[in-house]
Amino acid sequence: MNRRLFLYLSALLVGSLSKITKVLARVLPKASAVPGGVAIVPLGPSGHPPVVHLAEKRVMVVGDEKRWQAIVGIALATKENSTLRISIEWPDGDDLTLPIPVGSKRYATQELTVKPGQVNLSEKNLQRYRRESAHLKRIRGTFSMPLVGSLALMQPCPGKRSSSFGLRRVFNGQSRNPHSGMDLAAPEGTSVVAAAAGRVIDRGDYFFSGNMLLLDHGQGLLTLYAHLSAMDVEVGERVEQGSPIGKVGATGRVTGAHLHFGVYLNAVPVDPALFLA
Numbered sequence: 001m002n003r004r005l006f007l008y009l010s011a012l013l014v015g016s017l018s019k020i021t022k023v024l025a026r027v028l029p030k031a032s033a034v035p036g037g038v039a040i041v042p043l044g045p046s047g048h049p050p051v052v053h054l055a056e057k058r059v060m061v062v063g064d065e066k067r068w069q070a071i072v073g074i075a076l077a078t079k080e081n082s083t084l085r086i087s088i089e090w091p092d093g094d095d096l097t098l099p100i101p102v103g104s105k106r107y108a109t110q111e112l113t114v115k116p117g118q119v120n121l122s123e124k125n126l127q128r129y130r131r132e133s134a135h136l137k138r139i140r141g142t143f144s145m146p147l148v149g150s151l152a153l154m155q156p157c158p159g160k161r162s163s164s165f166g167l168r169r170v171f172n173g174q175s176r177n178p179h180s181g182m183d184l185a186a187p188e189g190t191s192v193v194a195a196a197a198g199r200v201i202d203r204g205d206y207f208f209s210g211n212m213l214l215l216d217h218g219q220g221l222l223t224l225y226a227h228l229s230a231m232d233v234e235v236g237e238r239v240e241q242g243s244p245i246g247k248v249g250a251t252g253r254v255t256g257a258h259l260h261f262g263v264y265l266n267a268v269p270v271d272p273a274l275f276l277a
């Protein structure tokens, strides 16, 4: 190949690559620096991306050499009107911390009165729940490289989106963990698809969540699908955005068929609505 043609073709390739990067960089979740939200923090230019941590958890960094940005998940338990600090290690050895001011967001509280037996778990179920929590905590800490697909997630099944993320539930005066995902109303058997391209990192039958799948999309972005009636993918399998992974069901502790859809960033659940069009 003559040199002129080679340079011309490389220029074309670089041009289209930078276009692709720009498209990826533009599709970001909706920024909402509140408990349960996502902060988008500009980090500035550098030949290579910096390594960012929040509370010892690695944080997603996207962009290009002209402009890197940290995409930070803010835990629901974060105090309103407080300040978080992310640590940034630049490739040239420079380290610094940046403050993230966290605003306020009031989530609703739901008080429920049920039979005492439905609140307190039996010793056997309590032990099962503890085992499952420890396992899921480990899975939630997954951070792999690179980010596989888009940050614009696809709604995993048709149906009305509830806005119950963050809802604090109190059973007979005892508070439970706040609702960590979005419930999608859909009949049993409705096909559930992958919200983005990724890899299956967990598949199991859980006490509260029933049949549940977790996908890793890279850079700490995970999605979770609970109460499934069928799971059609295995751990380690790669999936494309929109490819079928299971079916809506009513497994686990639920009152009716629906999909519980969760989105995680740097090991904390964040509001899925920020990632959906």
Ligand SMILES: [Zn+2]
Binding pocket: 179, 181, 182, 183, 259, 260, 261
């Ligand atoms: Zn739910």
